[in-house]
């Protein structure tokens with residue numbers, strides 16, 4: 053491992069760094085890298101900037117380093133001995149068995165039909181707000197996947213939970229955050245109640261179509277591995293973690309295809325050649341190599357989770373520097389993915405880097421992290437990739453998706469990384485190309 057640099061304060065004192073981080077988070081993350089592999093932002097926060105140090109932090113999460121906020125931003129006890137952590141790890145293990153490749157194969161075959169239905173409605177409207185429409189789609193995809201073909205109000209409640217969490221564009225008055233917190237908890241309770249009812253209904257009527265995820269959870273509850281509340285919790289967290297990230301990634305992907313018509317042409321040719329006008333199934337995806345590379349490259353340039361953080365739980369040494377419990381360590385997939393030491397022309401959208409001379413054959417481990425890594429790696433990495441590839445193939449096969457002339461999207465980093473203000477025009481590609489209708 054390269055020796056870590058002396059930790060540095062960029063702007064002379066810690067507060068300056070914090071303000072710079074808040075003002076322009078992405079610019080700050082790219083800027084701080086030049087100060088070394090391990091950079092001190094202030095007494096509390098350090099950044100790691102190399103795959104080797106990132107590996108040390110992510111691999112040792114749940115022991116030396118911990119996650120101290122849940123997916124909704126609430127504080128939790130993530131220490132090694134915590135019962136909450138043990139319960140979460142059991143629940144994620146069981147849910148993970150349902151999110152595996154065989155569980156996904158059946159769901160993947162149904163997925164394109166859901167995308168096609170949404171796309172027709174978008175085409176009828178003509179113009180869509182990308183984030184709202186894609187969140188609606190991904191909430192539906194993940195709700196069906198977790199809970200079966202009839203997830204009731206769950207997709208709509210997931211969208212409401214998201215709204216309740218997002219800070220407004222204007223600063224909040226002092227009393228407002230507690231109002232927002234109350235609203236967030238109300239929607240969370242409603243969502244948990246609906247999920248709980250759907251799991252119970254499935255438990256009493258085990259015949260008929262359902263989802264592998266919910267059946268795995270019910271089995272685990274029956275064996276005493278998991279409580280009913282634990283099963284509900286993992287579904288709520290999964291719904292929430294899945295829909296916003298997948299929607300943001302798809303929005304970036306559609307924006308990139310609009311900006312790079314020659315790549316779009318390659319995707320259209322591949323989809324026409326491999327699918328011949330029908331909807332994609334899970335079995336088609338391995339042959340959609342260019343589409344898959346576009347998905348990978350989008351997640352490299354615009355990883356929705358652009359910044360990850362851990363709290364030091366036990367005395368640690370990182371890059372030759374001692375860290376103490378309570379201090380925090382940050383790492384940025386966004387900055388790592390744009391590091392010229394790891395990627396040629398890192399700021400260029402170049403999907404062929406994943407197919408022509410596969411970048412991953414030369415990349416060190418922990419250099420490509422859209423889904424994180426280690427024991428807390430994303431539970432839905434495979435589902436997210438399948439959902440993005442299926443959606444891209446279905447949309448490009450049938451429709452022309454272009455950025456509306458009057459919109460200028462900007463970087464939104466308030467929660468995950470999204471193209472704020474992206475509006476898309478959806479029209480039929482060519483009547484003959486849509487034989488699946």
Ligand code: HEM
Pocket residue numbers: 119144151194289290291293294295297298301355356357360361421422423424425427428429430431432433435436437
């Ligand atoms: C393109 C889409 C997605 C991206 C970029 C993404 C990214 C991530 C990342 C980076 C983490 C790790 C956070 C950390 O280390 O602190 C994570 C966690 C998680 N993701 Fe995803 N995700 C996506 C889609 C999904 C989907 C589809 C699901 C569910 C099927 C899902 C479920 C989860 C869960 C449950 C966690 C928490 C894991 C834990 O803390 O143990 N994600 N995601």
